[in-house]
Amino acid sequence: MAFFKRELGPVERFENALKEKQAARQKLADRLSATETVLAEKRGEAEKLAVAGAANAKLARAEARLRSVEDQVRTLRAALAECDEQVVTTERALADAKAQRDRDRIADEIEAMAAAIERAAPAFNLGANALVTAVTKSVASVGEATRFATSVDAVRREVISAADLICWELRSAAVRTRAGNVNLLLPAPAEPVEPPSPEIERQLIYTLNPLLWREGGEVRRVPAFARVGLPIKLLSVALRHHHVDHLSARRVQTLMHVHGSGRIHGDINPDDPQLVDLDALASGETESGKSETSKSEPPKSETAKSETVTPEKAKSESPKANVA
Structure with a gap:
């Protein structure tokens, strides 16, 4: 006995893809969280060495270890950002697939209505013709019956014409529903904020x-x-x-x-x-x-005292001046 694998629809394919991408994103997020914890520890070590004034060799080694962990964090963040974009893209595709499935379901129901009208129209045409024939083939001629047959024939032609028109309109509506229309509004660009000019040197x-x-x-x-x-x-x-x-x-x-x-x-x-x-x-x-x-300057009283000339000193210096 041969077994055939059922082909998945668009919604099921996108749901499976979304589950896989979400699982991969969770693994990346866990790895990034653990690596960021290590990065915080390395930063703390480098900061302590720098504040303590460690030697250049120690600082260089600490920076090398820190830079290595930073590279890992940067790589994981880039991978996580790319995975987030893939998740968003898959979610958008899943939403579009679900919306398309709903539109297709509604379009199928509209087309089924049109097909049902087309199937019912011949039966109505035959019944109306039977009523008209029952009057026109009779030997007796009654005015009320003739007017009835004329009205039935006019209604028959009008209903058949309206049925064709409504079937065409229903199929056109089904096509429009299946295609769908989406109007996107572009956000207004943000105005740049200029930093204030410095006023102090x-x-x-x-x-x-x-x-x-x-x-x-x-x-x-x-x-x-x-x-x-x-x-x-x-x-x-x-x-x-x-x-x-x-x-x-x-x-x-x-x-x-x-x-x-x-x-x-x-x-x-x-x-x-x-x-x-x-x-x-x-x-x-x-x-x-x-x-x-103020402590280093001498007192003014002592300076004035040192510069005061006494009378005895003037008398002792006056003969020297006369000799000169």
């Missing part, structure tokens, strides 16, 4: 701690490990206290590799205990400098 620097300062009555807060434009007047004090470092510094390059080189956006808690007030730090240095300067 700044220098691009990398932060090692969360910082805050004031500009024109507005308090600015930036997180740690971010590339920001710091006002020039606050740059020296931030560098002296090791709250920032230059972009060319070796540890900054490692930290930028761990945390990224772009500007980090986000709200900072004003009550963060690690937040450093650069304005307060600068004003504290200015006050301490003034106090040290």
